[in-house]
Amino acid sequence: MKKDHKSDRLNEAEVKLAIGDWLARMKFKIFDENPNRDRPKWGVFTVENVGKSRKPDLVVRGKLKAANETIKNAYIAIEIKRGYKHHDILDGFDDILDYFSDYLSGAEYYINGRYIEIAAFVFATLFSIDGYLFKEENKFSPYNIVKGPWDSYPMTFTISRLLWRQKDNIVKRYRLLCGIPKIEKKLLGNLYTWRQIPEIGVIVKELHDKKSVRLMLSKNPYHWRFLGK
Numbered sequence: 359m360k361k362d363h364k365s366d367r368l369n370e371a372e373v374k375l376a377i378g379d380w381l382a383r384m385k386f387k388i389f390d391e392n393p394n395r396d397r398p399k400w401g402v403f404t405v406e407n408v409g410k411s412r413k414p415d416l417v418v419r420g421k422l423k424a425a426n427e428t429i430k431n432a433y434i435a436i437e438i439k440r441g442y443k444h445h446d447i448l449d450g451f452d453d454i455l456d457y458f459s460d461y462l463s464g465a466e467y468y469i470n471g472r473y474i475e476i477a478a479f480v481f482a483t484l485f486s487i488d489g490y491l492f493k494e495e496n497k498f499s500p501y502n503i504v505k506g507p508w509d510s511y512p513m514t515f516t517i518s519r520l521l522w523r524q525k526d527n528i529v530k531r532y533r534l535l536c537g538i539p540k541i542e543k544k545l546l547g548n549l550y551t552w553r554q555i556p557e558i559g560v561i562v563k564e565l566h567d568k569k570s571v572r573l574m575l576s577k578n579p580y581h582w583r584f585l586g587k
Contacts, residue, residue, distance in 0.1 A: 373440050373484045374415050380487050384571055385586030387419040389469055401469060408465040414457055414479065417467065421585040422477065422573065432477040433467070434573070434584070436561060441483025442493050450481045450491075451517060455524055458558050462532050478557040478575055481517070489563045490514045508581040509565050510574070518560045522576040525558040 368376065375396060378388050382400075389401040391413050405413040414435040422429040437453045439446040457465075457479050467474050483491045490496070490511035504515040557575040561584065564570035571584040 367442055368440065368484060370438070370440060374438050376484055377436070377438050377482050377486065378416060381416075381418055381571070381586070384420075384569070386584075387586075389417040389419070391415060403474075404468045405460075406466045406468065408460045408463075410460075412453075412456065412460070414453075417469070417474075417476070420571075423583045423585055424579050424581075429477060433474050434561070435467070435476050435479045435556075436482050437479070438482050441485045441491055444492070446483060447492055447513065447517060450483065451521065454479050454481050454521060454558060455528065458525065458556065459528055461556060462528070475553055476556045477554075478559060478573065478577075480559050480561040480573060480575075481521070482561045486560070486562045489565045491517060491560060491562070503565070508572070508574075514560060514562060514574070518574040521558050521560070522580075525576050529555060 374390075378390070378397060378400065382388055387401065388397070389403040390397070391403065393402055394400050403413075403417045415438040416436045418434050418436060419431060420434065422432045435457060437450055437457065439450040441447070461476060461479070467476055481491070483493075485491060485493055485495070488496065490513070492511075492513045495511040495513055498511060502512070504510045504512055510518070557577045559573055559575040561571065561573050564572045564583070573582045573584045574580065575582055
């Protein structure tokens, strides 16, 4: 995608614009964490009821579709890293788990003052536009791609599945806490048991279809098409 020179590397703000523009071309509705003067047509989302002022980079609205299920007007929260180095991948992995945990503990998302529920928290890098997360994955030939019902690059395959496993571990601990009397008073905010637990995963271009976006999510059948208008 870019020349392999540090001077040619995009900064985090530029990567966010690249990811947002990619999804906007696919006719998704884009919402930024703050008003974006470079993209004034993007909307803005806010996060409340969370102890720390941390929130993902973008929220995107679209349609999730699998073989036997369609979820219309799904809001997907996206954490974006540059993807040039290993620590970009590790930092994004940790941030997604933090946002997911905050949501279980009561973080609330709003657009124009209207409450929305997040269907999934997903990780993206600049190279999601090419179908993978880590820049060095472009060295793999098609013969080295992890084969299956949905082909994936090796690190992208691994990171998505590690996120799914950590989600299961967090939910197990969360449900255990829900069974402890008065545990809510010991935590910052209340445990939110009344809303759907979101999924978790990564977002990349579909390898075999440049016009499609794939979400590798923790919900069966695990690989979903993400569609704009």
